[in-house]
Amino acid sequence: MMTDPSQRYRAAAPVSLSDRQWPNNCLEKAPIWSSTDLRDGNQSLFEPMGIEQKLHLFQCLCALGFKEIEVGFPSASQVEYDFVRLLIEQNRIPDDVRIAVLTPAREPLIIRTMQALQGATHALIHLYTATSAIFREHVLGLSEAKLLSTTVSSVQQIKQLVPDYAVATWGLEYSPEMFSSTELDYALRVCNAVTDAWAATSDRQVVINLPATVEVSTPNIYADQVEWMHRNLARRDAIILSIHPHNDRGTAVAAAELALMAGAERVEGCLFGQGERTGNVDLVTLALNLYTQGVTPELDFSDLANLSRTMEALTHLAIHPRHPYAGDLVFTAFSGSHQDAIAKGMKRQATQAYWEVPYLPLDPAELGRSYASIIRINSQSGKGGISHLLFSHYGLVLPRRVQIEFSAIVQAHMDYQGGEVSAETLWAWFSQTYIAPDSAWQYRGHSYGSGTMQLQLRQGQSRLTLCGQGQGPLEAAAAALASTGFKVLVHGYEERALETGDHGVKAKACAWVEASLAGKEHALFGAGIDDDMLTAAIRALISACGRLGFQRSEATTSSISCSEAGLQI
Numbered sequence: 001m002m003t004d005p006s007q008r009y010r011a012a013a014p015v016s017l018s019d020r021q022w023p024n025n026c027l028e029k030a031p032i033w034s035s036t037d038l039r040d041g042n043q044s045l046f047e048p049m050g051i052e053q054k055l056h057l058f059q060c061l062c063a064l065g066f067k068e069i070e071v072g073f074p075s076a077s078q079v080e081y082d083f084v085r086l087l088i089e090q091n092r093i094p095d096d097v098r099i100a101v102l103t104p105a106r107e108p109l110i111i112r113t114m115q116a117l118q119g120a121t122h123a124l125i126h127l128y129t130a131t132s133a134i135f136r137e138h139v140l141g142l143s144e145a146k147l148l149s150t151t152v153s154s155v156q157q158i159k160q161l162v163p164d165y166a167v168a169t170w171g172l173e174y175s176p177e178m179f180s181s182t183e184l185d186y187a188l189r190v191c192n193a194v195t196d197a198w199a200a201t202s203d204r205q206v207v208i209n210l211p212a213t214v215e216v217s218t219p220n221i222y223a224d225q226v227e228w229m230h231r232n233l234a235r236r237d238a239i240i241l242s243i244h245p246h247n248d249r250g251t252a253v254a255a256a257e258l259a260l261m262a263g264a265e266r267v268e269g270c271l272f273g274q275g276e277r278t279g280n281v282d283l284v285t286l287a288l289n290l291y292t293q294g295v296t297p298e299l300d301f302s303d304l305a306n307l308s309r310t311m312e313a314l315t316h317l318a319i320h321p322r323h324p325y326a327g328d329l330v331f332t333a334f335s336g337s338h339q340d341a342i343a344k345g346m347k348r349q350a351t352q353a354y355w356e357v358p359y360l361p362l363d364p365a366e367l368g369r370s371y372a373s374i375i376r377i378n379s380q381s382g383k384g385g386i387s388h389l390l391f392s393h394y395g396l397v398l399p400r401r402v403q404i405e406f407s408a409i410v411q412a413h414m415d416y417q418g419g420e421v422s423a424e425t426l427w428a429w430f431s432q433t434y435i436a437p438d439s440a441w442q443y444r445g446h447s448y449g450s451g452t453m454q455l456q457l458r459q460g461q462s463r464l465t466l467c468g469q470g471q472g473p474l475e476a477a478a479a480a481l482a483s484t485g486f487k488v489l490v491h492g493y494e495e496r497a498l499e500t501g502d503h504g505v506k507a508k509a510c511a512w513v514e515a516s517l518a519g520k521e522h523a524l525f526g527a528g529i530d531d532d533m534l535t536a537a538i539r540a541l542i543s544a545c546g547r548l549g550f551q552r553s554e555a556t557t558s559s560i561s562c563s564e565a566g567l568q569i
């Protein structure tokens with residue numbers, strides 16, 4: 001049973017910041033991105049990556065455009081150490097990429113970490129100490145003063161050891177672990193002491209990283225904490241202010257966005273939100289959120305589909321089908337009203353400068369996704385989606401009244417069979433209904449001239465030749481059919497060019513005929529597809545007749561050609 005939370009959970013202390021500025025700010029440029037996939041992400045896996053997989057991921061991260069990559073925790077294991085050595089010794093690090101490595105504040109571990117970096121061009125040594133009261137009091141058993149002095153001595157050790165290792169440019173990053181649960185004034189004192197001890201300057205900035213190690217508050221509180229630090233840190237020009245949100249409350253992306261508005265300049269996180277427990281902030285979502293707001297993210301996710309598969313293979317963790325931007329279903333609409341709006345938007349989009357398709361925040365093609373899966377048909381779907389699928393796969397434009405009629409036919413199939421239906425199945429249902437209705441006579445050939453139509457029909461092995469006269473070819477064809485006793489009235493005719501859909505129906509024209517039996521009101525559509533417009537129209541008429549019941553039993557008249565009828569074509 002759940003208990004009274006006010007007795008059980010201590011809420012994060014609100015920050016006294018009545019003149020907070022962040023709500024008025026907008027995100028206008030990309031932050032400095034730092035990937036911690038190879039460290040925070042990796043340390044949270046059932047099966048941490050080996051050297052080969054880490055190298056593969058490192059290369060992917062470089063290709064995506066990351067200029068700062070935390071590559072490991074070299075004092076934690078031999079694999080972690082060896083991987084850093086491999087990157088350096090095999091010259092795998094692009095000149096414009098700075099690698100970072102994590103170290104605890106303990107001298108032997110600091111030495112081991114610095115040894116791992118020997119020979120690197122740009123290296124960032126990332127020192128952390130846990131600053132929250134619960135850690136100081138119950139985990140580390142250190143007073144505020146002792147923890148502060150331990151942190152400062154570690155910075156001094158690093159500074160003293162720097163000359164011993166050949167690294168072209170050394171940088172220092174400091175994280176007060178559990179920052180978002182730490183008393184702000186204490187976190188500030190420790191960070192200021194680190195900046196001083198490193199003797200950071202505007203030319204030699206220290207990275208001060210503020211982790212929401214466990215996300216304990218709403219994103220606005222984290223933003224207040226970050227803005228408070230941003231405004232109170234001494235030597236602000238000597239600092240790159242960084243954030244490191246985790247996702248325990250499911251709001252890491254929001255927290256990161258608000259914290260950037262609050263003055264942070266750098267974000268640490270992982271692709272697809274990998275990382276301890278509920279993960280680190282998802283850098284894919286953050287970057288693409290910027291992109292859809294019109295800000296260049298400076299990370300290239302144009303092949304996101306492939307990246308997702310690579311990450312799944314490396315981490316052995318599946319990406320949820322509804323994961324923002326990357327999930328298999330995020331550009332798919334099943335519901336009829338969504339499909340209708342998307343289909344209309346997609347049609348209009350061809351002439352638009354800006355991407356403005358309802359329900360789709362960005363063009364899936366920009367992420368390497370095809371349009372094929374945008375609209376999928378199940379029992380929730382409607383005429384818009386069905387028409388869109390037939391158009392995008394087969395180039396077929398359904399007249400509006402056919403859309404309504406055919407969607408009822410699809411609904412009936414779906415109610416019966418459930419599940420999802422493919423474009424191929426839709427096409428099969430469409431053909432059976434409108435092009436070649438079951439057990440009906442089919443078009444075999446025709447000749448037309450001087451108002452006279454000779455029609456050849458077939459049904460299985462049976463053949464029928466009919467002759468009729470009229471004002472135009474369609475009327476003459478109707479007259480030929482009427483010679484069997486099957487009197488049909490043509491109410492409407494329209495033709496549409498067939499675009500070449502994905503499945504490339506080869507013919508060029510689709511004709512539609514709406515017809516009814518003489519003396520009956522109920523009219524039905526038939527469709528005909530052919531290279532030749534007239535042939536398509538005759539086929540459409542025959543299909544409509546088939547739907548109206550012109551079947552073998554109706555054709556009681558035996559064949560009579562035009563020459564037998566004494567007519568010239």
Ligand code: KIV
Nearest residue numbers: 128175177178211213
């Ligand atoms: O979440 C965290 O606090 C960390 C630190 C070590 C930066 O990963």
Ligand code: ZN
Nearest residue numbers: 040211213244
């Ligand atoms: Zn972390």
